[in-house]
Amino acid sequence: MFICIAGAAGAVVANRLTEDPKVSVLLLEAGGSNENILDSEAPAFAGLMAPGTSWDWNFTSTPQAAINNRSVAAARGFLLGGSTSLNFMVYTRGSAEDWDRYASITGDRGWSWDSLQPYIRKNEHFVSQPSTKHADPEPQFNPKVHGFNGINAVSLEGFPKDINERVIRTVQERSAEFPFNQDMNSGKQLGVGWVQATVDKGVRSSSATSYLGPRFMKRPNLHVLLNARVTRVHGNRSNRGRMAFNSVEFTQDAGGTSHTVTASKEIILSAGVFMTPHILLHSGVGDSASLKELGINAVHHLPSVGRNLREQPSTRNQWLVTSKMTQETFAQNATFFSEQVDTWQRTKTGPLVDPPNSFLAWLRLPRDSSIFKRFHDPTPGPHTAHFEFIIANGLLSRAVPATGNFLRFGTAVVQPMSVGSVTINSTNPLDHPVINYNLLTSEYDLFVLREAFRQSNRFLSHPVWKDYLISPPTNATTDDEINAYIRANAGPMNHPIGTAAMSAKHAKDGVVDPHLKVKGVDGLRVVDASIFPITPTAHTQAPTYIVAERAADLIKASWGLK
Numbered sequence: 001m002f003i004c005i006a007g008a009a010g011a012v013v014a015n016r017l018t019e020d021p022k023v024s025v026l027l028l029e030a031g032g033s034n035e036n037i038l039d040s041e042a043p044a045f046a047g048l049m050a051p052g053t054s055w056d057w058n059f060t061s062t063p064q065a066a067i068n069n070r071s072v073a074a075a076r077g078f079l080l081g082g083s084t085s086l087n088f089m090v091y092t093r094g095s096a097e098d099w100d101r102y103a104s105i106t107g108d109r110g111w112s113w114d115s116l117q118p119y120i121r122k123n124e125h126f127v128s129q130p131s132t133k134h135a136d137p138e139p140q141f142n143p144k145v146h147g148f149n150g151i152n153a154v155s156l157e158g159f160p161k162d163i164n165e166r167v168i169r170t171v172q173e174r175s176a177e178f179p180f181n182q183d184m185n186s187g188k189q190l191g192v193g194w195v196q197a198t199v200d201k202g203v204r205s206s207s208a209t210s211y212l213g214p215r216f217m218k219r220p221n222l223h224v225l226l227n228a229r230v231t232r233v234h235g236n237r238s239n240r241g242r243m244a245f246n247s248v249e250f251t252q253d254a255g256g257t258s259h260t261v262t263a264s265k266e267i268i269l270s271a272g273v274f275m276t277p278h279i280l281l282h283s284g285v286g287d288s289a290s291l292k293e294l295g296i297n298a299v300h301h302l303p304s305v306g307r308n309l310r311e312q313p314s315t316r317n318q319w320l321v322t323s324k325m326t327q328e329t330f331a332q333n334a335t336f337f338s339e340q341v342d343t344w345q346r347t348k349t350g351p352l353v354d355p356p357n358s359f360l361a362w363l364r365l366p367r368d369s370s371i372f373k374r375f376h377d378p379t380p381g382p383h384t385a386h387f388e389f390i391i392a393n394g395l396l397s398r399a400v401p402a403t404g405n406f407l408r409f410g411t412a413v414v415q416p417m418s419v420g421s422v423t424i425n426s427t428n429p430l431d432h433p434v435i436n437y438n439l440l441t442s443e444y445d446l447f448v449l450r451e452a453f454r455q456s457n458r459f460l461s462h463p464v465w466k467d468y469l470i471s472p473p474t475n476a477t478t479d480d481e482i483n484a485y486i487r488a489n490a491g492p493m494n495h496p497i498g499t500a501a502m503s504a505k506h507a508k509d510g511v512v513d514p515h516l517k518v519k520g521v522d523g524l525r526v527v528d529a530s531i532f533p534i535t536p537t538a539h540t541q542a543p544t545y546i547v548a549e550r551a552a553d554l555i556k557a558s559w560g561l562k
């Protein structure tokens with residue numbers, strides 16, 4: 001039997017391993033069910049899922065020095081499907097160069113873009129939304145680079161927005177600066193393109209609805225236990241002194257009672273970027289000196305656990321607009337809200353079928369940018385972005401102003417240089433991890449976010465926006481003014497990675513080897529977004545799914561399974 005923790009990646013592994021009826025998997029999830037939650041199912045309501053709800057772990061970061069000492073929400077899904085049950089559903093794979101760099105860092109060609117193509121297709125089930133024509137005026141995606149028979153649904157926008165024509169005209173008429181990219185998931189991501197999202201005919205497709213959907217949950221060898229919070233993993237030391245992990249300790253009543261379950265084969269940690277290192281550290285796997293100082297029995301010295309936290313810093317940049325039909329309208333007009341919920345519940349059509357974001361742009365700084373005199377270029381090559389625009393027809397959240405409609409023109413640094421950490425400060429595994437993003441502490445990140453903001457203003461200076469925009473998010477123009485705006489407003493994109501990073505087999509740093517086994521011990525693997533050594537130039541769910549699809553094959557191969 002394998003024991004696995006649920007989430008984006010854990011669900012994939014559990015599904016793939018139980019394809020073999022002789023293999024059984026126990027999937028443990030700290031949160032509850034994903035079913036019958038309107039805000040999770042209706043894509044337009046994604047912004048209502050977190051932060052500050054019972055579906056979120058409700059973590060907050062430590063005070064972040066470079067953003068005016070603000071602590072920021074570090075949202076993570078606390079329900080089956082993990083963060084894929086509450087994320088914004090954007091589907092981006094990153095650039096081919098990103099994956100080729102992982103192959104080169106790990107010395108394993110299996111992580112290269114070309115080698116991963118079968119896994120990308122195993123994950124993806126590209127579907128058409130019923131309510132829009134996507135061949136007009138030109139195709140909005142390239143079918144040659146998509147999978148149509150995978151498990152997790154991906155589709156284009158299903159309900160047209162006021163902003164669409166304006167974005168397209170800007171791109172057509174300013175193509176030198178903002179070229180159109182028909183399909184940012186081809187491996188060549190640069191340019192502006194339509195969002196592809198994990199939506200299945202108007203309904204969120206999460207790892208819970210897809211990989212743990214009814215057709216798979218029927219398998220007698222797949223066992224899912226909800227409200228089961230893993231506190232530690234345990235093992236024995238062999239005669240040669242090597243730790244072999246084989247059991248998982250968990251609680252279903254907030255620590256009142258504790259249970260232990262034993263894996264005859266392997267334990268797969270897929271608790272995500274914050275909780276995977278948290279479980280490892282509480283189990284005595286981490287930097288021995290710090291663990292001893294806390295009073296935790298250090299069973300395996302692995303100093304990289306929890307280090308290398310990387311997050312994409314962003315600002316939302318909300319413009320007041322003349323439109324009366326943006327995402328805010330749902331919160332401001334109760335009649336419209338209930339009519340649209342009714343339409344969606346009956347027909348799965350209307351504005352609720354789409355997540356908030358309509359377009360993304362992946363862009364680079366000029367080659368002669370002054371920042372490269374002081375910093376090396378962190379991108380893996382010329383076809384990978386330095387920054388991103390995230391363009392949305394408003395945003396429905398729990399903090400929508402009573403009046404006013406907005407264009408949300410987010411900007412983000414997609415290859416950040418600031419590095420943070422996840423640590424613990426108590427011996428109680430029910431305490432939250434200590435999350436320090438170190439957001440924007442690198443001068444490079446601040447520079448790129450500033451340039452991205454300036455570029456977003458260039459984009460919106462096209463005359464097509466004149467009768468649409470009422471007022472900007474800020475009047476800042478000088479470096480100092482924009483820096484002050486960024487420091488007051490920046491936050492995380494919710495795309496953290498890196499806290500159990502993979503490295504080459506014999507490399508001294510890193511937490512897992514290229515086959516995702518925890519270095520120096522037996523019986524323990526990590527399969528989730530924490531294994532990325534460097535940020536993928538992407539929103540992180542598709543990269544995590546891709547990792548998990550390959551991981552399932554690596555695990556099968558280890559045990560001689562089909």
Ligand SMILES: Cc1cc2nc3c(=O)[nH]c(=O)nc-3n(C[C@H](O)[C@H](O)[C@H](O)COP(=O)(O)OP(=O)(O)OC[C@H]3O[C@@H](n4cnc5c(N)ncnc54)[C@H](O)[C@@H]3O)c2cc1C
Pocket residue numbers: 005006007008009010028029030031050075076077078079080081082083084086087088089090091092228229230231270271272273275276279493494495496527528529530538539540541542544
């Ligand atoms: C608000 C938000 C918006 C996002 N938007 C997007 C987007 O639009 N596109 C995109 O690509 N990515 C997005 N992401 C990121 C994406 O969802 C994550 O990168 C991805 O889900 C990571 O997968 P994972 O398997 O590493 O972790 P998760 O999906 O977070 O899963 C971890 C799971 O482990 C469970 N768990 C944790 N600790 C324990 C424990 N001790 N015991 C038992 N269970 C435990 C959690 O409850 C959770 O179910 C977003 C994330 C958030 C939070």
